[in-house]
Amino acid sequence: MKMNISMKMTAIAAAAWFLLLAGASAFAAAAAENYRFYCSQCHGLGGKGDGPNATKNMPVSPRDHTSKYEMEKLTDEDIINVIRDGGAATSKSTLMPPFGRTLTASEITAMKDYLRRLCKCKAQS
Numbered sequence: 001m002k003m004n005i006s007m008k009m010t011a012i013a014a015a016a017w018f019l020l021l022a023g024a025s026a027f028a029a030a031a032a033e034n035y036r037f038y039c040s041q042c043h044g045l046g047g048k049g050d051g052p053n054a055t056k057n058m059p060v061s062p063r064d065h066t067s068k069y070e071m072e073k074l075t076d077e078d079i080i081n082v083i084r085d086g087g088a089a090t091s092k093s094t095l096m097p098p099f100g101r102t103l104t105a106s107e108i109t110a111m112k113d114y115l116r117r118l119c120k121c122k123a124q125s
């Protein structure tokens, strides 16, 4: 088949779109994977704050990331800061470790997006 210029442009746009979508979902998959690896011990596999390391003896329970009520109190910045710098740096419990040396800035942003999907919420303005 002979392609005219506009067909070529469409094909290129479609290919670019596909790569964009593939890239975005790769990030989402990586965030879910990172969550399972780094966060689920405390926050639970489903994010309900009920991981195996979360016991009644913990003075503060890990945040329930599926709670719209709790999570909409946090801005996107708050979420990014606490993941990067840990509980102590954000005047929260030191039981929440910092991940700034474990995850890259873009992985932390992808993690914030993942948490927003868990709570199905945005920051309350």
Ligand code: HEC
Pocket (backbone or CB within 6 Å): 034, 035, 038, 039, 040, 041, 042, 043, 053, 060, 061, 062, 063, 074, 078, 079, 082, 083, 087, 090, 091, 092, 093, 094, 095, 096, 097, 099, 111, 115
């Ligand atoms: C060792 C246990 C532990 C691990 C591992 C852990 N957390 Fe936490 N996290 C906590 C605790 C405890 C709190 C509650 C802190 C508070 O309310 O003072 C918390 C709170 C949070 C909050 C809410 C902070 C706020 O201001 O309300 C977010 C967001 C969060 N964690 C994200 C994560 C993410 C993302 C990971 C994995 C990259 C993770 N946590 C790993 C224990 C943990």
